[in-house]
Amino acid sequence: MKSKILEDLNMHRRNNKKCFALLIDPDKLGSSDLDLLIGQIRLYPVDYIFMGGSLMVQNNMDICIEKIQSQLSIPIIIFPGDTYQLSRHADAVLLLSLISGRNPELLIGKQVIAAPYLKQSNLEILPTGYMLIDGGKPNSVSYMSNTFPIPRDKEDIAACTALAGEQLGLKIIYLDAGSGALDSIPVSMVKRVRQEIDLPIIVGGGIRSAEQAIDICRAGADIIVVGNAIESNPEFLKEMSTAMEILNDKISLPK
Ligand code: 1GP
Numbered sequence: 301m302k303s304k305i306l307e308d309l310n311m312h313r314r315n316n317k318k319c320f321a322l323l324i325d326p327d328k329l330g331s332s333d334l335d336l337l338i339g340q341i342r343l344y345p346v347d348y349i350f351m352g353g354s355l356m357v358q359n360n361m362d363i364c365i366e367k368i369q370s371q372l373s374i375p376i377i378i379f380p381g382d383t384y385q386l387s388r389h390a391d392a393v394l395l396l397s398l399i400s401g402r403n404p405e406l407l408i409g410k411q412v413i414a415a416p417y418l419k420q421s422n423l424e425i426l427p428t429g430y431m432l433i434d435g436g437k438p439n440s441v442s443y444m445s446n447t448f449p450i451p452r453d454k455e456d457i458a459a460c461t462a463l464a465g466e467q468l469g470l471k472i473i474y475l476d477a478g479s480g481a482l483d484s485i486p487v488s489m490v491k492r493v494r495q496e497i498d499l500p501i502i503v504g505g506g507i508r509s510a511e512q513a514i515d516i517c518r519a520g521a522d523i524i525v526v527g528n529a530i531e532s533n534p535e536f537l538k539e540m541s542t543a544m545e546i547l548n549d550k551i552s553l554p555k
Pocket of ligand 1 (some may be wrong): 478480526528
């Protein structure tokens with residue numbers, strides 16, 4: 301089984317390099333929007349492209365991935381809203397276990413269904429403890445998964461959930477306030493989770509400013525995910541990409 305992306309991520313973590321992932325929902329992008337976005341990414345690079353959505357009504361995931369791969373060499377990681385969103389054209393998949401919820405289908409059911417497909421694919425599997433945190437409004441993940449998010453002031457619950465994920469052998473923890481969240485994950489919660497676990501931490505949901513992203517990185521996140529804010533304003537990609545470069549220049553430790 302390939303493990304390059306996870307190895308890189310752990311190396312970045314050791315070197316205190318923070319990464320930036322752009323979330324693309326293929327449903328929300330027309331082909332001219334995608335061309336525009338690819339042009340922007342050439343100018344303002346990202347470390348990873350996450351691809352997925354809570355619900356997809358158009359079948360253009362593969363087309364989208366192939367188009368990006370033909371023009372950019374940035375790892376594409378599937379962030380699946382469901383098993384139908386798996387694509388063997390991508391580089392890796394976040395194999396999500398919704399550990400903040402108590403819905404067995406999303407803890408093990410979907411994973412069983414996906415297992416034979418994943419075995420036959422060439423995708424790198426990234427076993428990920430996915431934690432939904434209250435982002436200030438109801439969100440699609442909560443509705444579609446039939447689970448409650450962890451309240452945003454319950455840092456001990458978040459920390460113990462992440463710790464249980466680590467003890468169960470998951471390799472990454474993803475703290476998500478949900479796409480378009482009013483409030484991103486509290487910095488104090490990221491700090492608390494960071495104190496508890498030694499895994500790479502992905503943070504996303506409702507990040508709309510570079511300052512927010514930097515604060516979250518300094519609190520201990522390893523990958524920042526932005527979707528909505530760049531979808532609605534592609535200029536924000538420049539701001540984020542530049543801010544991450546500055547942050548990494550300032551805080552990178554010598555190898
Ligand atoms: C959602 O973490 C992602 O699952 C990104 O959220 O679209 O709000 O940036 P946004």
